[in-house]
Amino acid sequence: MEVALQEAKTLVVVDDEARLAHALRLARGFALFFVRCNVPFYRAEVVARLKRMLPRPIVEVNLTDEPEVYPAIARAAETSPHPSVIFIYGLEAHLPSADRERAFQTLRGLNWRRAAYQRLARPLVFWLPEYALGLVAREAPDFYDWNSGVFELAVPEPVREAVLVEALVPEGEPFSSLPVEKKESRLRLLEGLWEEYGEEHPAEQQARLRLALQLGDLNDSLGRYEEARRWLTEAWRLADALGDRRSKAQTLGNLGNVYAHQGRWEEAIRMYGQALDIFRALGDPHGEGQTLGNLGVLAQDQGDWAEARRLYEESLRIAERLGDRAGVAQTLHRLGLLAQAQGDLEGAMELYRESLAIREYLGDLRGKAATLHEMAYIHRVRGDLEGAMGLYRESLAIEESLGDLRGKAATLHEMAYIHRVRGDLEGAMELYRESLAIREYLGDLRGKAATLAMMGQVLLAQGQALEGIRALQQALEILAGMGARADAQRVAEILEYAQRAVGVAHE
Numbered sequence: 001m002e003v004a005l006q007e008a009k010t011l012v013v014v015d016d017e018a019r020l021a022h023a024l025r026l027a028r029g030f031a032l033f034f035v036r037c038n039v040p041f042y043r044a045e046v047v048a049r050l051k052r053m054l055p056r057p058i059v060e061v062n063l064t065d066e067p068e069v070y071p072a073i074a075r076a077a078e079t080s081p082h083p084s085v086i087f088i089y090g091l092e093a094h095l096p097s098a099d100r101e102r103a104f105q106t107l108r109g110l111n112w113r114r115a116a117y118q119r120l121a122r123p124l125v126f127w128l129p130e131y132a133l134g135l136v137a138r139e140a141p142d143f144y145d146w147n148s149g150v151f152e153l154a155v156p157e158p159v160r161e162a163v164l165v166e167a168l169v170p171e172g173e174p175f176s177s178l179p180v181e182k183k184e185s186r187l188r189l190l191e192g193l194w195e196e197y198g199e200e201h202p203a204e205q206q207a208r209l210r211l212a213l214q215l216g217d218l219n220d221s222l223g224r225y226e227e228a229r230r231w232l233t234e235a236w237r238l239a240d241a242l243g244d245r246r247s248k249a250q251t252l253g254n255l256g257n258v259y260a261h262q263g264r265w266e267e268a269i270r271m272y273g274q275a276l277d278i279f280r281a282l283g284d285p286h287g288e289g290q291t292l293g294n295l296g297v298l299a300q301d302q303g304d305w306a307e308a309r310r311l312y313e314e315s316l317r318i319a320e321r322l323g324d325r326a327g328v329a330q331t332l333h334r335l336g337l338l339a340q341a342q343g344d345l346e347g348a349m350e351l352y353r354e355s356l357a358i359r360e361y362l363g364d365l366r367g368k369a370a371t372l373h374e375m376a377y378i379h380r381v382r383g384d385l386e387g388a389m390g391l392y393r394e395s396l397a398i399e400e401s402l403g404d405l406r407g408k409a410a411t412l413h414e415m416a417y418i419h420r421v422r423g424d425l426e427g428a429m430e431l432y433r434e435s436l437a438i439r440e441y442l443g444d445l446r447g448k449a450a451t452l453a454m455m456g457q458v459l460l461a462q463g464q465a466l467e468g469i470r471a472l473q474q475a476l477e478i479l480a481g482m483g484a485r486a487d488a489q490r491v492a493e494i495l496e497y498a499q500r501a502v503g504v505a506h507e
Contacts, residue, residue, distance in 0.1 A: 017046055020151045021053045024085050027123040027148065034136070034144075036152045038129045038192035039163050040089075046153055047087060056083040064090035064185075069106060070113050077120040085123045092132035092188055097227060107136065110143040117143075129192035160196050167193060168210055180443040183222055190215050202242060209238040209247055213254065220258050223445035223482060228258045246287070249278035253291055260298060261446065262483040268298055286327075289318035293331060300338055308338055326367075329358035333371055345378050352378075369398040369407055377414065385418050392418075406447070409438040413451055420458060428458050446487075449478040453491050456498070465502045472498060 023033065037043045051058050059080040066072040069091065076086055094106040117124060128136065137144050155163075167189050194211050197204045212235035219228035232255050239247035256271035272295050279287035296311035312335050319327030336351035352375050359367040376391035392415050399407040416431035432455045439447040452475035459468030472495040479488035 017049065017151075017153060018053075020149075020153075021050055023149050023151075024050070024054055024123060024125070025056075027085070029121045030118045031123040031148045032117070032143075032146050033123065033125045034133055034147055034150045035125060035127045036130050036133050036150070037127055037155070038195045039155045039160065040189065040192075041163055042153070042155045042159050043089070043127055045159075054085070056085060057081055058087055059084045060087045060089065062089045064093045066090075069094055069109060070116060073117070073124065074120060077122045080122070082121075085125060086120075088124060088126045091126055091136075092129055093184070095132050095135055096184075103135070104139070107139040110136065110140040114143045114146060118146075129188070130195035131191055155196055160193070163189075164193055164207060164211075168214060180222070180441060183218055183443065187215065187218050187222075190218070199238075199241075205238055205242055206244075209235055209242065209244070212238060213247070213251065216251075216254055216258075220254070220261065222443045223261075225258050225262055225482065229255065232258065245278055245282055246284065249275040249282070249284070249287055249291075252278070253287075253294065256294060260294070260301075263485050263487065264483060265298055265302055269295065272298070285318050285322055286324065289315045289322070289324070289327060292318070293334060296334060296338075300334075300341065305338060305342055309335070312338065325358055325362060326364065329355045329362070329364065329367060332358070333367070333374070336371075336374060340374070340378065345381065349375065349378055365398050365402055366404060366407070369395045369402075369404065369411075372398070373407070373411055373414070380414075380418060380421075385422065389415065389418055405438050405442055406444060409435045409442070409444065409447055409451075412438070413447075413454070416454065420454075420461075425458055425462050429455065429462075432458065445478050445482055446484065449475040449482075449484075449487070449491070452478070453494070457494065460498055460501075465498070469495065469498050469502065 020033075020035065027033075037046065047058070047060070057080070059076050061072055061076045063069055063072055073086060073088060077084075080086065091106075095103040097103070126136075133150075167186070190211050194208060194215070197207045197211070199205050199208065212231045216228045216230075216232035216235060219225070219231060232251050236248060236251045236255075239245075239251055252271045252275035256268045256275065259265075259268035259271060272291050276288060276291045276295070279285075279291060292311045292315040296308045296315065299305075299308035299311060312331055316328060316331040316335070318324075319331055332351050332355040336348045336355060339345075339348035339351060352371050356368060356371045356375070358364075359371060372391050372395040376388045376395065379385075379388035379391060392411050396408060396411045396415070398404075399411060412431045412435040416428045416435065419425075419427035419431060432451055436448060436451045436455065438444075439451060452471045456468045456471035456475065459465075459471060462468075472491060476488055476491045476495060479491060
């Protein structure tokens with residue numbers, strides 16, 4: 001069975017695990033094998049069978065959490081019995097598509113250390129998904145060409161379909177509260193599944209479409225906007241080939257989200273506008289209402305409050321007509337944010353109360369926490385710091401009970417501000433540090449930048465000018481890298497003022 005991997009040459013390519021077992025029985029001293037397997041669950045099944053088939057021990061090394069590749073493999077070889085075979089998993093974790101420099105260093109290390117691998121005098125079996133195997137073949141040819149065999153183990157269709165169902169998150173469920181390592185793990189699983197599906201049949205194209213949509217959303221949640229757009233563009237292509245107009249609209253909406261997260265308002269509006277046209281042509285009022293709400297958020301962010309209100313109210317009418325109470329609550333919440341931005345605090349509070357009542361009735365705890373959070377802000381602006389802190393604590397308790405780390409980080413950030421206003425700078429810094437740790441854990445770049453910017457200002461107030469400037473510079477670098485121009489400009493202005501002040505102090 002032939003398989004092409006970017007023109008990489010292989011000595012043996014089979015789809016029979018019995019032949020793989022035969023090759024491992026014959027291997028003596030150093031031998032290098034690659035096994036292409038895209039699904040870790042199926043890999044575990046195959047390995048269990050191989051352990052029963054082979055008369056020699058199998059030692060397993062998982063590189064996923066290892067800082068370096070070779071030392072982990074060398075340790076396993078040095079501590080294992082002489083006839084052992086070393087099975088190596090997780091090399092793909094060291095080949096991230098979003099960090100080309102790290103991937104390059106890993107691949108270069110394979111080439112440079114190939115003689116060291118040979119001196120381990122053990123059969124080494126690297127289990128890799130197809131995309132990672134292709135990278136090794138192309139970019140580490142000196143190492144790859146020493147292989148004694150490349151084996152392809154196709155995942156049986158029932159197993160593949162079961163893993164696909166398990167791997168895909170239900171539509172509308174956010175990735176935002178998953179920790180970084182879980183996002184990375186899911187990313188690798190979905191990328192592996194992507195390779196299991198071709199495009200010869202509509203059912204396979206449909207599976208690839210669903211995978212591409214989620215890979216786009218995952219990369220978006222990690223702040224990897226170029227990768228997110230690449231996957232979503234692929235999703236759009238597949239939806240177009242399938243004639244699936246609803247998925248085209250969904251993809252355009254998701255692209256709009258990516259552009260909005262970068263502060264690229266014009267591109268976001270264009271994507272949302274195209275999605276809106278399709279939803280209307282399809283007679284899909286739910287998609288239409290959601291997209292109108294997203295356009296309203298953009299209008300509000302740009303300061304066009306009249307347009308934001310018009311869009312929110314149109315979205316609200318659709319949600320009410322559909323009996324979509326969750327949609328009504330969300331839009332009332334957004335109208336509250338708009339009233340708040342315009343200085344109508346009483347109007348905002350009334351809208352939040354309406355939203356809160358619906359969310360409590362629906363048992364929507366996440367939404368309830370978000371609304372309590374905004375009600376706390378109004379108390380804070382009015383000078384009722386105790387009332388604000390009480391509502392933040394209530395919001396925080398819900399977020400902690402749900403494991404909503406993203407919401408928790410935001411609430412800790414706001415509680416820190418109250419400590420700052422009260423003059424408790426140490427208390428503020430403690431909460432900012434806790435918020436920052438969570439945001440780093442989640443890979444929430446925008447949140448991380450916001451907290452670093454606030455920490456910088458507190459450090460300046462504490463007389464720690466250099467540390468404060470350093471925190472502001474970190475925030476600015478993140479925002480500039482994201483393309484969040486408006487936020488970057490605000491931080492740049494604070495930084496410039498701080499640098500001038502320090503310059504004056506030094507003089």
